[in-house]
């Protein structure tokens with residue numbers, strides 16, 4: 537799946553919780569206090585349902601979730617065929 | 620959303636009601652008085668497969684909801700057993716390692732191991748993310764120090780999911796009762812949930828293997844407890860629905876039998892007004908619970924918010940309906956000869972646990988404002 541396929545879905549989802557026009561794709565959503573703790577679980581459910589993979593114990597890395605860019609990279613890595 | 624139940628769901632609901640009528644309803648007042656849930660009852664629930672129903676996804680969300688509803692119809696305290704046990708199961712199913720899942724889920728499923736959920740402390744309740752219990756790494760171990768308070772079934776549980784700080788980052792751990800440095804102390808004389816066997820948990824240099832960590836450092840509150848609390852809110856919403864329905868049913872029966880001014884209470888229009896509101900509001904709570912069940916089934920991200928709304932509304936309704944039920948019962952409703960008095964006390968607890976209703980209001984209103992901004996952006 538390309539960035540162009542993923543981005544509209546991702547920004548639409550994040551836009552339900554954050555003013556998407558006010559943020560940049562690299563803004564740390566958690567550190568900036570833009571999202572609450574429920575967002576973390578909503579995000580897990582979103583990527584699992586929308587992109588069809590499971591977020592597992594070993595995926596629990598802040599670098600996978602902190603910004604729109606980070607989430608995009610995480611989705612792309614999870615969808616990439618195993619080397 | 621289809622409200623038509625499958626044959627299996629209808630059968631399950633009847634089976635749950637029969638179980639509750641046989642094992643729970645007749646003794647719930649006595650358990651409340653003695654502040655105890657006997658092991659025979661816990662074992663009976665385990666034998667029916669109720670404690671472990673969520674292991675291996677043997678039960679759909681709606682049927683699980685029915686179980687909590689039917690148990691809540693007779694005992695709020697017992698709902699909390701289903702709640703905390705299933706919270707730990709869900710957290711392990713989602714975030715446990717293979718080793719943790721293989722080791723614990725079979726025992727949690729059979730009820731040979733009872734789970735407790737240790738988040739709240741003396742100084743941190745709603746602000747639980749900032750719990751003060753610490754976990755310090757020492758080689759292949761972590762050493763836990765701190766206290767948890769108000770832990771449901773803490774007197775009997777033998778496996779606890781504990782939130783602790785690792786270098787200031789909220790992290791979840793499994794702690795077995797028999798670990799050295801771990802002890803519990805019963806808490807008595809609560810307003811409600813009196814048979815929920817609450818305890819304080821003490822961890823005094825309690826050493827556990829590093830492999831007992833659930834999830835990763837820093838993800839204990841947002842993800843591990845987050846998964847557990849979502850499950851908890853779901854159970855409590857349905858339990859509140861059952862509690863309210865129990866009060867409606869008791870009030871219908873009582874107002875039919877009790878006569879004042881030469882006619883039964885149900886002939887008085889002010890009683891009819893109370894009953895009409897109780898029925899309607901309880902049906903509204905039911906719809907929110909069904910909605911949460913449907914979203915759970917399709918694993919939609921909105922389930923988190925919608926479950927919060929179901930818990931908020933159903934617990935408020937449970938307290939209002941229980942209060943009106945006591946009113947309809949008059950002095951009898953203030954005595955423990957009738958279940959509505961206990962329901963009234965238990966309903967108040969429902970507004971406080973699994974995130975107090977103020978916490979639910981904060982997140983629901985914030986979500987509302989954001990939805991408004993998002994909708995405005997789409998139309999401008």
Ligand SMILES: Cc1cc2nc3c(=O)[nH]c(=O)nc-3n(C[C@H](O)[C@H](O)[C@H](O)COP(=O)(O)OP(=O)(O)OC[C@H]3O[C@@H](n4cnc5c(N)ncnc54)[C@H](O)[C@@H]3O)c2cc1C
Pocket residue numbers: 703736737738739743744745746768769770771772809811812815817968971972973974975976977978
């Ligand atoms: C019967 C029972 C069983 C329980 N079982 C468990 C269990 O198994 N495991 C566990 O970990 N905990 C358990 N608890 C604890 C429960 O989760 C907490 O009581 C709850 O989270 C509230 O925390 P608190 O009591 O410290 O209240 P506080 O957080 O001190 O709040 C006090 C009041 O202030 C309000 N408040 C707090 N912050 C705000 C704010 N920002 N804005 C507006 N209002 C606010 C609250 O809503 C509440 O009304 C149990 C409690 C009870 C009564």
